[in-house]
Amino acid sequence: MTADQVGWGIVGPGRIAAKVVGDFTHVDGARVVGAASRSLHRARAFADEHGLERSYGSYIEVLADDEVDVLYIATPHPQHHAIAVAALRAGKAILVEKTFTATVAGAEDVITTAREHQRFAMEAMWTRFQPAIVAARDLIADGAIGEVRQLQADLGVDRPYDPSDRMFDPTQGGGAMLDLGVYPVSLAQHFLGTPDRVTASGSLTPTGVDTEAGVLLSYADGRVATLAVSLRHHSPGAARIVGTGGWIDIMPRFHHPQSIVLTRKGAEPETITRPQTGGGYSHELIEVTDCIRAGRTESAVMPLDDTLAVQRILNDICEQLGVVHREDDTVAV
Ligand SMILES: NC(=O)c1ccc[n+]([C@@H]2O[C@H](COP(=O)([O-])OP(=O)(O)OC[C@H]3O[C@@H](n4cnc5c(N)ncnc54)[C@H](OP(=O)(O)O)[C@@H]3O)[C@@H](O)[C@H]2O)c1
Incomplete structure (x- = not known):
C-alpha cells in the first residue's frame, strides 16, 4: 500500500x-x-x-x-x-x-x-452499505418504529432451468438459498440478530439444489422473520421491518434499494429517497x-x-x- x-x-x-x-x-x-x-x-x-x-x-x-x-x-x-x-x-x-x-x-x-x-x-x-439501508438503520436506532419485532422479505428470479448454469450446478454452490437467500437472511440478522430456531421448507431441482424455499426465523422472545426465495419466478423483492411503533418498507428491490417508506403508528407514510452511487x-x-x-x-x-x-x-x-x-x-x- x-x-x-x-x-x-x-x-x-x-x-x-x-x-x-x-x-x-x-x-x-x-x-x-x-x-x-x-x-x-x-x-x-x-x-x-x-x-x-x-x-x-x-x-x-x-x-x-x-x-x-x-x-x-x-x-x-x-x-x-x-x-x-x-x-x-x-x-x-x-x-x-x-x-x-x-x-x-x-x-x-x-x-x-x-x-x-x-x-x-x-x-x-x-x-448493508446502501444509503437507503443506512437511513433505515439510523431511523430504527432513533426509535422511529419502536422495538423491532418482525421482518418480512422475498426475493425471486425467473431463471430458466439449465443444469450447467452456476445457479443450478451443485459443484458451483447452486441453489436459491446461497445465491438469493443470503440477502433476506443477512437483513434479518442485521435487524433482529441471531435467531434461536430456523425452520424451512421448499423444493429441489433435478440437479439436487434448492429452487424455492420459505423460511421462518424465530426468537425465544416471540420475534420472527418470514422469508421467501425462488429461482422459479420473479417476485417483488420487498422487505418490511415492523416495530412496536410502526414499520419501514424497503422498496424493491430491497437488496439495493433507492428508497424506504417510514410509517409511524397513526401517521401518514413518509418516503425517504437515498440513491446509490454508481452501480451501488x-x-x-x-x-x-x-x-x-x-x-x-x-x-x-x-x-x-x-x-x-x-x-x-x-x-x-x-x-x-x-x-x-x-x-x-x-x-x-
Ligand atoms: N453482489 C452481487 O450483486 C452479486 C451478483 C451476482 C453474483 N454475486 C456473487 O459473485 C460470485 C460469482 O458470481 P458470478 O455471477 O459473477 O459468476 P460467474 O459469472 O460464473 O463468474 C465466476 C468466475 O469465477 C471463476 N471461477 C473459478 N472457479 C470456477 C469454477 N469452478 N466454476 C466456474 N467459475 C469459476 C471464473 O473465472 P476464471 O475461470 O476466468 O478464473 C468465473 O468467471 C458468487 O459468489 C455470487 O453469489 C454477487
Whole structure:
C-alpha cells in the first residue's frame, strides 16, 4: 500500500466482477492493479476491457504481487474458501462475494485465518452499505418504529432451468438459498440478530439444489422473520421491518434499494429517497478501502461474526431442504 492508495486485485473475472470494477471510479484512495483468472487469456481480456494494468494467468500469481493489498474474490461460492485462506496467508486483505463460503467449516476457517494473520476480511454484502439501508438503520436506532419485532422479505428470479448454469450446478454452490437467500437472511440478522430456531421448507431441482424455499426465523422472545426465495419466478423483492411503533418498507428491490417508506403508528407514510452511487457497489468498496487505510481488520457494519451467523443459518436451511454443500479446494492456486 502506498501512503494514499490501497491496491486491489480482482479474482474471478466473471459477471459480477465486471459490474463491481466499474464502481472503483467512485472510491477515493483505491487503485485496481489487475485481474486474475484461471486462464491468462480471460484475465487479459478483462484487464483490457476495464483498463487495468496487469493480468494474472492463475490465482497464485496475484498473491505474489506486492502492489496488491486486497483481493476482491468473485468466484462461485465453493471457490471462495481456498482462495481466501491462501490470500490471508500471503498477507492480503480480502473482500469475499456473498455467500461467503459454501460451508460453515469453510467460513470458520477463513475467519480464524484472518484473525490469526490480523488481516482485514469482509463479506461483500453490499446491501448493508446502501444509503437507503443506512437511513433505515439510523431511523430504527432513533426509535422511529419502536422495538423491532418482525421482518418480512422475498426475493425471486425467473431463471430458466439449465443444469450447467452456476445457479443450478451443485459443484458451483447452486441453489436459491446461497445465491438469493443470503440477502433476506443477512437483513434479518442485521435487524433482529441471531435467531434461536430456523425452520424451512421448499423444493429441489433435478440437479439436487434448492429452487424455492420459505423460511421462518424465530426468537425465544416471540420475534420472527418470514422469508421467501425462488429461482422459479420473479417476485417483488420487498422487505418490511415492523416495530412496536410502526414499520419501514424497503422498496424493491430491497437488496439495493433507492428508497424506504417510514410509517409511524397513526401517521401518514413518509418516503425517504437515498440513491446509490454508481452501480451501488461503491459503498462497500469505500468501506473496505477506508478500513484498510485505517488499519482495521473488520467492518463494524458487516462484522465476521454476523457473516458466520448467516452462514450457519443458510447451511441449516439447506440441510433441512436436503442440500449439502461442499468447498472446492482444487481451485486454489
Ligand atoms: N453482489 C452481487 O450483486 C452479486 C451478483 C451476482 C453474483 N454475486 C456473487 O459473485 C460470485 C460469482 O458470481 P458470478 O455471477 O459473477 O459468476 P460467474 O459469472 O460464473 O463468474 C465466476 C468466475 O469465477 C471463476 N471461477 C473459478 N472457479 C470456477 C469454477 N469452478 N466454476 C466456474 N467459475 C469459476 C471464473 O473465472 P476464471 O475461470 O476466468 O478464473 C468465473 O468467471 C458468487 O459468489 C455470487 O453469489 C454477487
